Amino acid sequence: MDAVSAPASIEELLDRIMEVSDGLPKRLRQCADYVVANPDRIAVSTVAEMAEAAGVQPSAFMRFCQVLGFSGFSQMQRLFRDSYIPAWPDYSTRLEKLRQSGAGSPSALLAEFVEAGRLSLETLTRTIDPRTLDVAVKAxxxxSMVHIVGLRRAFSVASYLAYGFEKMNVPTMLHDHVGKLDSHHAIRAGDAVIAITFAPYSAETVALAEAGARAGASVVAITDSLASPLRPVTPLLLTVQEADFGDFRLLSATLSLAVALVVAVGTANRERQNGI
Known part of the structure; x- marks a missing residue:
């Protein structure tokens, strides 16, 4: 294989893996499959740990890095360390951090969260790719039906999208996994799936997105990083980076994006129905 330059971003890296993976030998393909499925592990693992998890020798994993254009594992790892999102502490730890910061009165807390929300909204205007957003709205x-899934922290966003689309007369199905019911068989070719998940990512949400893609549905992902496990599922990746205060993350930017999607999709539907 001819020498290639190292990818300059996580997005370029994942795109390159997808381009070359079909032609890789078995062991290097194992490396590719593991990296695509577990990009969050690269920033915090050694090459020996990555190789063991992929079921190959460290030398094979190093060769895989070189095939992608890196001098070795360390160079590839630097891409992920810059955007690494560590596991968030439990709520008791977060409350203790707030206490130690001297957050003070409820009104002071409110001011801090409003400021974090403002920062999130400003970041959103810079990070959302208008072309990707346009294609997502068109899809x-x-x-025929918009399937929505978002669990845990993302559930409020998924619920709002389902509510908003219903008010806009957009056929919608909310997959809430109540009773651990799996409704992925309801997804058909010609449908669309909105999958919403943030670190630590929901395996159920990723699984439904993958099922939608296999069924021939368009998949739109709302997530927080190009290293998200939704990245290999769809090119329609809308990344939202929420600011936090005291390790409590807001949803200001994500909900603003959700409102924009509801209004844009509802308007496009109405115009098409009226022949505009």
């Missing part, structure tokens, strides 16, 4: 507006 959702042309879908």
């Amino acid at each position: 959702l507006s042309e879908a």
